[in-house]
Structure formats: C-alpha cells, structure tokens
Amino acid sequence: MKIYEFRAFPNPLRARMAAAEKGLTDRIEFIQVDVPNGEHKRPEFLQLNPVGKVPVLVLDDGTAIAECTAITEYLDHSAGTPVLTGETAQQRAQIHMLQRRAEALVLDAASDYFHHATAGLGKLEPIQIKEWGEYQRQVAIRGMHYFDSVLRGRRYVMGEQLTMPDITLFAGLALIELLQIGIPETCTNLRGWRDRVGQRPSASA
Amino acid sequence: MKIYEFRAFPNPLRARMAAAEKGLTDRIEFIQVDVPNGEHKRPEFLQLNPVGKVPVLVLDDGTAIAECTAITEYLDHSAGTPVLTGETAQQRAQIHMLQRRAEALVLDAASDYFHHATAGLGKLEPIQIKEWGEYQRQVAIRGMHYFDSVLRGRRYVMGEQLTMPDITLFAGLALIELLQIGIPETCTNLRGWRDRVGQRPSASA
Numbered sequence A, B: 001m002k003i004y005e006f007r008a009f010p011n012p013l014r015a016r017m018a019a020a021e022k023g024l025t026d027r028i029e030f031i032q033v034d035v036p037n038g039e040h041k042r043p044e045f046l047q048l049n050p051v052g053k054v055p056v057l058v059l060d061d062g063t064a065i066a067e068c069t070a071i072t073e074y075l076d077h078s079a080g081t082p083v084l085t086g087e088t089a090q091q092r093a094q095i096h097m098l099q100r101r102a103e104a105l106v107l108d109a110a111s112d113y114f115h116h117a118t119a120g121l122g123k124l125e126p127i128q129i130k131e132w133g134e135y136q137r138q139v140a141i142r143g144m145h146y147f148d149s150v151l152r153g154r155r156y157v158m159g160e161q162l163t164m165p166d167i168t169l170f171a172g173l174a175l176i177e178l179l180q181i182g183i184p185e186t187c188t189n190l191r192g193w194r195d196r197v198g199q200r201p202s203a204s205a
Helices: A010-021 A043-048 A068-078 A089-117 A130-150 A164-178 A188-198 B010-021 B043-048 B068-078 B089-117 B130-150 B164-178 B188-198
Strands: A002-005 A029-032 A056-058 A064-066 B002-005 B029-032 B056-058 B064-066
Touching (some): A002 A010, A068 A164, A089 A164, A130 A188, B002 B010, B010 B164, B064 B068, B089 B130, B089 B164, B164 B188
Parallel strands (some): B002 B029
Antiparallel strands (some): A056 A064
C-alpha cells in the first residue's frame, strides 16, 4: 500500500495515526505531495483524487481511497479486529457520530478558518470569504467545549479505548494550536485528553 | 427504535430510505419535530442531539444516534448483511469515500446554499453569509458533474447494488430540485440514475 500525503498537514496525520494504531506503518510507503506548490491540483494527482486533497491511500491493485474516514475503515478492517471503527452496530454508530462531529465541529471548522480567514495556501485558494472563516473559528471554539463535555470522566471519547474520532479530534487540536486559536483554559478534560493522546507512539508516527 | 425527524427535509429522507432498504420501517416509530418553528433548537431536543439537527435515532435503551452516516451504520448492521455500508475492507472504504463526497460536494453544498443564500429557516438562521451560499451552489453543480462521471456505465454509484452514497446523493438531488438549482441537462447518467432510484419503494417511504 501507498499513502500520498503532505507530512505537515492535519488530515495526513489522521491516516498516519490510524496506520500506526493498527501496526500497519511498515507495510505502507508514504509519498510526499508538495501541497504548498500546488502538486495536489495537478492532473497526475487529480487522477488519484479528483477532489484534489491529501491523503490518498492506494491499494496494491491500484484502487485509490480518499477521505480519512474511508482510509481508516480500510486500515481498520485490514489487520486484526476493528478497534478504531467498532465491532457492534451500536459501537459503529456511536463512533461514526462522534467522527462526524469531530470533523464538522472542530477539524473542518478550523480548516475553514485557515483557508478563508488567514493567508491559507495563498495563490492556491480558489476563493476566500473572511466572514465565513471567522464564523467557523467560533464553531471550532464551541466544538472544543462540546468535546470537553464528552470527555468528562472518560479516558477517550468513546470510553476506555482510542477510536477513530480521537484521531480526528487530535488532528483538529493540532491545527488549532498551529493557527494559534488556542484550546480554552476551561476545557480541562480536553487538555488532559490531548496530552494523553499526544503520548501515544501513533501521535508522532 | 424511534427516529425523530421532519418529513419534508433531505437528511430525514436519508434515514427513512436506509430503514426501508433494510426492511426495518415497521420496527421504527417516526416522531415529527417541528423544525420550521424551531423545536430542534429547544432544550428537550438538544438533550437528544446537542448539535440541534434531525434526524436522530433513539435505541430502545435510550442511546441517541445522530448524523446520517452513523444512523445508516446502525440500521445496516442491525438486520441481515450490511448491504448499504459494505462487507469487505475495500467495499467499506469505497462506500465511505463516495458517501463523504456525496455529502461535501452535493447535499451539504446545496444545504449551505439554502441556509446562506436563500431565506433558509428565516429567524432561526444564526448567520447568513450570502457569498458562501452562492459559492456552495457552484460546488453542488460541480459535484453533480463529478457524480455523472462516476455513474457512467453503472447502475448505482458502487456498481450493481444500491449503497449508502446513493441515498445521500438522492437526498441531495431532491434538495437541489426543491431549491430550483436544477440538474444540468448534460448530466444524463445522473438523470437516469435519479429516475432509477426514485422508482425504488424506499424513495417514497
């Protein structure tokens, strides 16, 4: 398997963390895509992912899988039991619910702030709507308070075990710190959780 | 099981279609939430779904599952084999990739147009950024062209069998027609597919 990525960015971190949690890192060739210079918008890359985003997982038969939820589903079902996406109907449902919220309320919201209300990727931005970016920054702050409440008395967002939404939320907070939005002081559950996840080997994979 | 929904809206249609495709409709009590009058933003409903959106699936033990992908995962794994979300790692990955694209490129894009560039839900809209809504309308149009290419020579987006992203895309096109954005004339694969899905009993469930 190959993963096309750009190491400094939060969505590639999600795929790397999922691979590391599943013990699959050694079976994957990681290929860097020069995102700051627009390599992800060139025809060769758009053939892999018409949406023009990293990461993309390419299977040995050439099948290209984009979108982090999809990549995580693949890796999770390729080795051992599916710990990241759950085994029972109820686990799967709760994990996917929290996954979507970690995206919409934290990571994607912070990403919209980056692309619309900061310099973003500069010339590569198709459009910048500052008001939307600033609104999404507020969504991300509310999202952190929401996950702080989810994490009350819990080791990870689903309970005792790390699952897919923990990875998404961790990548979201990494972006939030990079953009100097900051994790609210009062979000003590979230801050403790961030340090806990940060100590896992997968976080520096 | 109960599903809290508002029958006229596209996301509730996704849950109803998934239930019907799985033969589970008779086992679910559907409860209407008066979205136009803001019932989905009142404290009683926010206890079920802090994000304040329909649909929400409530299991017999009281567990509340929001987000359509999560609801579909639950229903799909609760009866028979998982036809909507796939059985193998590769099927699961491709289905989740297309699911995310059907959301981001069509349904969510059209929904942003509705909320930001039309009257939307009126007084209930927290903020309206017209430029963002108009931009997302263009995303939805490009998204329809993308899915038209996916559907070339295929009965459904994954091939011979209807899966989760077909439902999401169908709900997206229903919204697009409601908002009079229109399906491009040149998207003949997409138009044929829309009529094919529309003839399934689940489409009028």
